[in-house]
Amino acid sequence: MTTNEEISYRIKALREEKGLEQSDIAELMGYKSQSTISKWEGAKNLPNGRKLVQLAQILGTSTDYILYGVDKPAVSDIQSIYDELNDMNKKKVVDLALALRDKQNRKPIQMTTVFITGFVSAGNGVMQDDYVDAEITIPSNEVPDEFDSVVKVIGESMAPKIKDGDLLFIKHTPQVENNDIAIFQVNGENYVKRFKSNGTPYLKSLNPDYDNVYLSENDDIRTIGEVVDIYRER
Structure with missing residues (x-):
């Protein structure tokens, strides 16, 4: 247990380390004479509350060191300042503290490298020879x-669900169900569209400003795969 004598000793030792006289401390703290400082160092009285915080600041230490002789975060300093704030500023302090805590405890984002193997059109079609082999993290x-492959979208015919520049994760399959969004190759051109099989099959554009792709028995049609996920850079 810390005694008054130990606290007084630390106050005097810190003052002398700073090269200050009792009168210097008294003047900095707004006292007319050094008698109060002398009482503190003689263990006849001790600073508390705001005076303790002020003394710690002048001596370049924390209230915890003055009171307990240990270098701990100056919780009492923070509490004393917090108690002096109005309700609005107290809320600001709490909000900032919570934000700092969340930032401190936030886990680093894990990254994965994926390979882009081609382009698909959300417009008028992209030829198969527009082939890429790039990577993105x-x-x-x-x-x-x-997923089996990753392709990049060109065009806006599937907006707002799929936009120009999005990456599509594809699960390869020779056929898809009605209303599935998938990658199709029609007469050598690659599309991302919604498959509609009611009546005559066609490939639907979600953006009304773009035409649908209507299919006939004379077309060379191949289903490449279903879109299982979409990545859009923030």
């Missing part, structure tokens, strides 16, 4: 568990 939580 994206957050791991944006990568689906199962």
Whole structure:
């Protein structure tokens, strides 16, 4: 247990380390004479509350060191200042503290590299020879568990669900169900569209400013795969 004598000793030792006289401390703290400082160093009386915080600041230490002799975060200093704030500013302090805590405890984002193997059109079609073999690093939580390839979108015919520049994760399959969004190759051109099989099959554009792609028995049609996920850079 810390005694008054130990606290008084630390106050005197810190003052002398700073090269200050008792009168210097008294003047800095607004006292007319050094008698109060002398009482503190003689263990006849001790500073408390705001005076203790002020003394710690002048001596370049914390209230915890003065009271307990240990270098701990000056919780008592913070509490004393907090108690002097009005309700609005107290809320600001709490909000800032919570934000700093969340930032401190936030786990680093894990990243995964995926390979872009081609382009698909959300417009008028992209020829198969527009082939790329590039890589991009994206957050791991944006990568689906199962996919076979990644393609990049050109055009806006599937907006707002799919936009120009989006990456599509594809699960390869020779056929898809009605209303599935998938990648199709029609007469050598690659599309991302919604498959509609009611009546005559066609490929639907979600953006009304773009035409649908109507299919006939003379077309060379191949289903490449279903879109299982979409990644859009923020």
